[in-house]
Amino acid sequence: MSTMPVTTSYGQGGRILAGILLAGLLSPLQAHAGNDPCQGFKWDLRREQALFAAPAGPAVSARSTPVATIPTGQAVDLVLAPQAEVKLLAPPGKPMLSDGAYAGVVMFQVPAAGVYRVALSLPAWIDVLADNKTLPSEDFNGVPGCSAPHKVVTYQLPANTPLGLQLSAAGSANVRVTITPAP
Amino acid sequence: MNRRTAALAAVTAGLLAAAGACADSLVTGVQAVRGRVATPDRRLPPPFRDLGASEARDFELGRAVFNTQFVAEGTPGAGRIDGLGPLFSASSCDACHNDGARARGPEGDGPAPIGLVVQFGPDARAGDPVYGHTLSISALEGWKPEGTPYLRYTERQGRFADGTAWSLRVPELAFPDLGRGALDPSTVIRPRLAPAAYGVGLLAAVPDEAIAAVADPADRNGDGISGRVAYEARPAGMAVGRLGWQATAVSVREQTSRALARDMGLSSAGMDPRDCAGPTTDCGDATAGAPEVVGELLDALVLFQELLAVPATGAADAPVAGAEAFHHLGCDDCHRQSLPVRLPAASGPPVSGVIQAYTDLLLHDLGPGLADRTAGGAVTTTEWRTAPLWGQRAGMRPGRTPFLLHDGRARTVAEAILWHDGEAAEARRRFERLPRADRDTLTRWVESL
Numbered sequence: 001m002s003t004m005p006v007t008t009s010y011g012q013g014g015r016i017l018a019g020i021l022l023a024g025l026l027s028p029l030q031a032h033a034g035n036d037p038c039q040g041f042k043w044d045l046r047r048e049q050a051l052f053a054a055p056a057g058p059a060v061s062a063r064s065t066p067v068a069t070i071p072t073g074q075a076v077d078l079v080l081a082p083q084a085e086v087k088l089l090a091p092p093g094k095p096m097l098s099d100g101a102y103a104g105v106v107m108f109q110v111p112a113a114g115v116y117r118v119a120l121s122l123p124a125w126i127d128v129l130a131d132n133k134t135l136p137s138e139d140f141n142g143v144p145g146c147s148a149p150h151k152v153v154t155y156q157l158p159a160n161t162p163l164g165l166q167l168s169a170a171g172s173a174n175v176r177v178t179i180t181p182a183p
Numbered sequence: 184m185n186r187r188t189a190a191l192a193a194v195t196a197g198l199l200a201a202a203g204a205c206a207d208s209l210v211t212g213v214q215a216v217r218g219r220v221a222t223p224d225r226r227l228p229p230p231f232r233d234l235g236a237s238e239a240r241d242f243e244l245g246r247a248v249f250n251t252q253f254v255a256e257g258t259p260g261a262g263r264i265d266g267l268g269p270l271f272s273a274s275s276c277d278a279c280h281n282d283g284a285r286a287r288g289p290e291g292d293g294p295a296p297i298g299l300v301v302q303f304g305p306d307a308r309a310g311d312p313v314y315g316h317t318l319s320i321s322a323l324e325g326w327k328p329e330g331t332p333y334l335r336y337t338e339r340q341g342r343f344a345d346g347t348a349w350s351l352r353v354p355e356l357a358f359p360d361l362g363r364g365a366l367d368p369s370t371v372i373r374p375r376l377a378p379a380a381y382g383v384g385l386l387a388a389v390p391d392e393a394i395a396a397v398a399d400p401a402d403r404n405g406d407g408i409s410g411r412v413a414y415e416a417r418p419a420g421m422a423v424g425r426l427g428w429q430a431t432a433v434s435v436r437e438q439t440s441r442a443l444a445r446d447m448g449l450s451s452a453g454m455d456p457r458d459c460a461g462p463t464t465d466c467g468d469a470t471a472g473a474p475e476v477v478g479e480l481l482d483a484l485v486l487f488q489e490l491l492a493v494p495a496t497g498a499a500d501a502p503v504a505g506a507e508a509f510h511h512l513g514c515d516d517c518h519r520q521s522l523p524v525r526l527p528a529a530s531g532p533p534v535s536g537v538i539q540a541y542t543d544l545l546l547h548d549l550g551p552g553l554a555d556r557t558a559g560g561a562v563t564t565t566e567w568r569t570a571p572l573w574g575q576r577a578g579m580r581p582g583r584t585p586f587l588l589h590d591g592r593a594r595t596v597a598e599a600i601l602w603h604d605g606e607a608a609e610a611r612r613r614f615e616r617l618p619r620a621d622r623d624t625l626t627r628w629v630e631s632l
Binding site: 013040042081092093095096099100123125142144145169171 | 224226243247248250251252254258259260261262263264265273274290293294297307320321328392411480
């Protein structure tokens with residue numbers, strides 16, 4: 001539906017414009033209108049977005065036994081299981097009701113220590129664990145309405161250490177994930 | 184100023200007490216109750232007092248509800264967590280009040296972040312005739328979001344008395360893709376950053392008469408400060424509003440039910456989530472039968488927030504001169520250090536004590552610069568509830584902008600002070616006249632609270 005946009009400046013000394021936009025004044029704002037919501041990320045996610053857009057390999061079961069190991073630097077499609085059926089490595093770092101939720105556990109390693117991004121295609125809680133202890137996240141970003149990716153969380157990871165990636169409270173069994181070094 | 188000077192010693196002593204030995208005991212009095220609590224894991228904010236086994240279970244259930252991402256009605260196996268939307272702004276409480284803290288504000292130009300909800304007035308009871316109380320930025324599959332608010336900032340420059348430059352970012356909101364037509368010209372556009380959830384139970388426990396006791400709506404004492412009580416009409420009579428940026432909610436339960444309905448499209452305890460005036464098929468289906476958030480979950484969610492502790496203060500490590508400047512400037516004329524509370528006890532009579540929230544819970548005129556405006560351009564109310572300053576320290580994380588004031592426009596404490604006008608204009612002018620070192624001392628102290 002095409003509508004007349006409304007803009008309001010509510011700051012000190014501000015002005016209000018309602019109705020037809022003044023030419024040029026709001027062009028930077030208008031440029032966003034109707035765009036893909038995935039453009040709303042504040043971080044540069046071009047690498048993750050390219051990985052999410054590319055075909056992934058065969059789906060990997062993230063049931064806890066046996067625990068699969070996934071590669072980093074590429075998209076991986078995980079198949080989660082009903083959360084009640086999954087043996088989690090540790091209680092989720094953020095407790096949630098798990099009615100109808102899906103969960104899964106996989107392992108991974110990174111070749112060099114540093115800050116890495118874990119990106120998911122749907123809402124789910126992410127825990128990264130070393131020796132079954134949850135590592136603290138450093139930052140996160142997410143955009144409603146976007147699935148490529150939906151959310152990104154950063155962690156400081158040690159090199160060449162078996163790490164657990166535990167997903168919980170997911171609303172779907174199928175999730176795409178990437179693990180990439182932060183730029 | 185004589186009155187101010189004469190009171191300084193006593194006030195400073197109080198501030199020092201707050202910053203020192205009593206830092207983790209903000210509720211004192213007839214029965215000492217632990218108040219502010221260190222939070223080793225910010226994802227698991229603790230209660231402000233010890234809980235019995237049953238209460239602890241309910242608190243943890245409430246925490247889980249707070250964190251849960253609700254899903255669409257009919258989602259297989261979703262059990263207690265379906266009913267989201269179909270129009271909504273966020274799918275969980277935690278999405279905006281992350282870890283119980285205030286939301287992250289807008290970094291710059293572009294779509295408003297999820298934690299900056301655009302509400303529509305004229306007030307909390309009546310919204311836009313078409314869009315209702317809240318602009319829903321998200322929708323379930325098959326539905327269309329109502330629109331996306333976009334922000335653009337311009338910088339307004341100025342200088343302190345010592346010549347140091349300052350710059351404030353002046354926000355401009357645009358709605359270029361409204362899905363159901365233009366806003367009514369009389370609709371008030373109310374951008375609101377999700378405030379911290381912690382401490383709301385303590386603010387709710389301040390007796391009505393204690394809030395009224397410090398009100399001075401006609402400025403009878405002639406100090407230029409004329410705070411008034413935010414009386415709200417409710418079916419049972421007039422009630423004292425105290426929660427939210429303009430004190431439009433009278434209780435944690437009311438605030439919670441309202442947010443579930445308007446921000447998440449979830450019905451609970453009589454709150455209808457349909458939030459627009461168009462055909463039902465456009466607004467979302469009505470809730471037939473039981474509320475989507477059942478009573479047990481709503482009760483636990485309310486309890487969780489009512490018991491959330493305010494993160495521990497670091498004021499003991501901040502310069503005392505900051506506390507003194509806070510008083511000298513007159514900041515504590517509104518940001519009162521202490522208010523009494525009456526807390527329900529597990530057994531026996533209520534526990535009386537004092538909280539150090541740095542608010543009077545009154546509405547004050549802060550001038551047109553912060554005021555909401557209508558879609559037609561008219562300046563509306565310039566009154567805001569004095570924002571509680573406790574918990575500032577928790578929002579001051581290295582490398583992150585704290586995003587202060589109702590829409591997150593202020594990037595520093597100094598900027599927030601510079602936005603003060605109206606009743607606070609004289610305090611702001613005193614701040615502008617301070618030497619840089621004194622300004623820094625004051626802002627560091629506020630950041631430590």
